[in-house]
Amino acid sequence: MNTAQLAWFTARSSGIVAWVLATSSVLLGLALSTRLVRRKGVPVWLNSLHRYLGTLTLVFTAVHLGALVADNWVHFGVADLLVPMASTWRPGAVAWGIVALYLLVAVQVTSWCKRWLPRRLWHAVHLTSIPLFVAGTVHGAQAGADRGHAVVQWGALVGSAGTLFLLLFRTMSGSGRRRRGRSPRVGVGGLRSGRSDGGNALGDQGLDGGVEPAVGERGGQRREHEDAVRLLIALDDAEFLPGRLRDPGSGPEAVNIGL
Template sequence: MNEALWALGRGTGVVALLLLTVSVVLGIVTRSGRPLLGLPRFSVTLVHRNSSLLASVFLVIHIVSLFFDSYAQLRVVDFFVPFLGAAKPFWLGLGTLALDLMLAIIVTSLLRRWIGRRVFRVVHWFTYALWPVALAHSIGNGSDGTSVWFLALALASVVLVAVAVAWRVSANFIEFGNARKGETR
């Protein structure tokens, strides 16, 4: 049973990271104001929201399966207070930090109507910290973190996010396009 929990925890962690990468890229694309591959902006927003939701589900499965895996030796406090873990406390702490950031983003997303757009956006900017912290956690703490296939996957993820960020800050960024050209609205 421990091997099954370990495999489940390992696999769901990788899938959660991939879905989080997709979510980050699509979030950046959505804010660019431009369609992606001819898809309307609302479609990209919908896929962004759904990939975020799926990433959260896979993260919960990742955490629960590793909690019950005797090899991982996780305690409830390890999920909420960073850097207290028994094994690899730094790398586990990064995962805890990523979880804490994700929880803040989820809560503000659910409360968006009541907390206002400005607070929502400020907290949503934490995604730019969440994603690299989660990536570092998976490389440092994951059992496949230093394998060639996973490092290639991690590198591809970094390239995708970097391209999306470069695209967003380009001069063609619609939301601030006029401001960058020195025009007034």
């Protein structure tokens, strides 16, 4: 095997591995951000695995680009691999890969710098993992030399179906939580905190963040069992799960893992 053949096989294999790693990272991130995993708590090693998969995706993408430059069959230049539509070889297919590359770099860099960035900014950039997956899949389907193999086709089908399922599941779960948040059911209020001002033991704003406290009074008498039921409902809506990770750099809020 000569140098040209080695570069060509390296480019093909590293591209496939990079897509598999990216797909695994997206699937794990979506699973970690839904109740499929969070209901039982998120182990620390799963969050670490999610980060490692993203980093490995960037590493194998760099190997993929280096092998393409070293290959002397198509003669890719640096501009061909960094500027969309600059390549003379399948410019559209290559452009999809360039878009995926830029999104990958943005997601990984903001993840590494998460503790120094506003959480809204990090989360907005992290959501581009879905367009990243789409762009990478289209790039592989149009430019991949192995796209005709049954294993590659079935792998792409399973990865795409899993991503779509988890994305729909996460979206529907989030819509359900927002509807519950707008319901008239309120949080903790006037619980036996020893306060005479109608406040509660958790502060002036209950777990629902500013809704009016439920005092549960009828006929001038406080019904303590109704307060206890509301407390359990509020704790359930607030998702106080055992084993939830907490971000030491973001205060008492739980970490929003994944997408």
